[in-house]
Amino acid sequence: MKTTCTDRKIAVMGGGSWATALAKLLLENCREIIWYMRRDDRIEAFKRRGRNPAYLSDVEFPVERINFYSDINEACRAADTLLMAMPSPYFKAHLAKLTVDISDKDIVIATKGIVPDENELISDYMEARYGIDPRRVTVISGPCHAEEVALGRLSYLTVACSDIDRAIAFTSLLNGRSMKTFVSTDVRGIEYAGVLKNVYAIASGMVHGFKAGDNFQAILISNAVREMRRFVDTAVPDRRDTDESVYLGDLLVTAYSRFSRNHNFGSMIGRGSAVKRAMMEMEMVAEGYYGTKCIKEINDRYGVDMPILDNMYDILYRDLPVEIAIDRMANSFS
Ligand SMILES: NC(=O)C1=CN([C@@H]2O[C@H](COP(=O)(O)OP(=O)(O)OC[C@H]3O[C@@H](n4cnc5c(N)ncnc54)[C@H](O)[C@@H]3O)[C@@H](O)[C@H]2O)C=CC1
Numbered sequence: 001m002k003t004t005c006t007d008r009k010i011a012v013m014g015g016g017s018w019a020t021a022l023a024k025l026l027l028e029n030c031r032e033i034i035w036y037m038r039r040d041d042r043i044e045a046f047k048r049r050g051r052n053p054a055y056l057s058d059v060e061f062p063v064e065r066i067n068f069y070s071d072i073n074e075a076c077r078a079a080d081t082l083l084m085a086m087p088s089p090y091f092k093a094h095l096a097k098l099t100v101d102i103s104d105k106d107i108v109i110a111t112k113g114i115v116p117d118e119n120e121l122i123s124d125y126m127e128a129r130y131g132i133d134p135r136r137v138t139v140i141s142g143p144c145h146a147e148e149v150a151l152g153r154l155s156y157l158t159v160a161c162s163d164i165d166r167a168i169a170f171t172s173l174l175n176g177r178s179m180k181t182f183v184s185t186d187v188r189g190i191e192y193a194g195v196l197k198n199v200y201a202i203a204s205g206m207v208h209g210f211k212a213g214d215n216f217q218a219i220l221i222s223n224a225v226r227e228m229r230r231f232v233d234t235a236v237p238d239r240r241d242t243d244e245s246v247y248l249g250d251l252l253v254t255a256y257s258r259f260s261r262n263h264n265f266g267s268m269i270g271r272g273s274a275v276k277r278a279m280m281e282m283e284m285v286a287e288g289y290y291g292t293k294c295i296k297e298i299n300d301r302y303g304v305d306m307p308i309l310d311n312m313y314d315i316l317y318r319d320l321p322v323e324i325a326i327d328r329m330a331n332s333f334s
């Protein structure tokens with residue numbers, strides 16, 4: 001197994017803010033990286049300016065140490081490790097362009113979300129569609145907003161793989177002055193938690209925008225924590241402590257941070273914006289919108305009691321007024 005960056009050819013897949021923050025971290029530990037981003041014009045501007053022209057544009061990069069590709073097949077051919085950081089709604093479309101076999105690559109999933117329409121976790125999707133051995137699939141998650149990582153604010157990520165040695169090996173590529181890491185084997189539990197926290201962040205933003213008050217927001221979040229635990233423990237039965245930062249910490253930071261797209265999307269809805277309009281006004285992706293529908297459909301199988309998820313689904317997909325949803329949630333809380 002490869003343990004250091006000098007042994008690896010790692011490709012950052014995606015050109016958004018999380019890909020940019022992760023690329024910055026990797027370049028602290030790796031001499032060179034490969035970087036796949038969809039648009040040639042962005043690559044050209046990046047090379048000229050030494051910064052990503054569209055995301056985290058204040059962060060400077062040593063572009064001579066980056067091999068850019070806009071062709072996903074060329075990027076994958078050049079790499080042995082693919083760090084997936086595309087938003088989940090576009091994940092399938094990006095990979096649909098693949099003609100090369102990637103079954104021998106190490107896959108590191110930084111995307112938080114489910115593949116829409118398929119209702120599959122990214123890890124399940126990669127294993128089923130691309131023949132990746134589950135021991136080669138690693139997930140990185142935790143309470144980390146790209147903006148703060150880029151500012152060098154102290155942050156913690158969790159690296160999860162069913163092969164714990166592989167998880168440990170990958171931490172050496174991320175660890176640095178401001179980034180610390182934990183390891184875990186709970187790949188699928190962590191992925192589900194990463195989807196659910198987006199749903200609860202929309203709910204949190206919504207009650208904030210609606211001015212329901214800090215007291216109500218606190219009861220919402222404490223119920224969300226328990227709802228997340230019920231679902232994850234049912235969908236992926238295992239021994240885990242959902243108070244750990246990769247579960248609870250990520251739910252909290254997304255629910256409260258001004259950087260959270262999901263929180264801000266919910267806030268617009270709470271202030272009275274129609275869902276479609278709030279989606280159009282967001283310059284970035286609020287994945288909880290898609291995650292709500294995916295988990296709602298997946299939960300048809302499990303029947304977990306999820307009043308917050310159910311109400312968010314009704315708001316986002318069935319035009320339920322916010323005040324009625326708040327009332328209904330309030331009556332379900334314990
Ligand atoms: N931003 C953050 O702080 C964090 C994000 N993540 C996860 O990382 C993943 C990527 O998120 P971000 O980088 O924040 O996204 P972003 O909103 O910053 O970037 C959007 C990306 O999607 C691409 N894109 C836009 N329209 C597209 C289209 N029609 N087809 C294909 N691609 C298109 C853009 O080129 C860009 O690369 C998500 O799953 C997110 O949950 C995880 C941890 C932190």
Ligand SMILES: O=C(CO)COP(=O)(O)O
Nearest residue numbers: 142143144145260261262
């Ligand atoms: O996952 C994140 C922080 O850990 C980012 O959350 P948002 O997608 O809501 O911005």
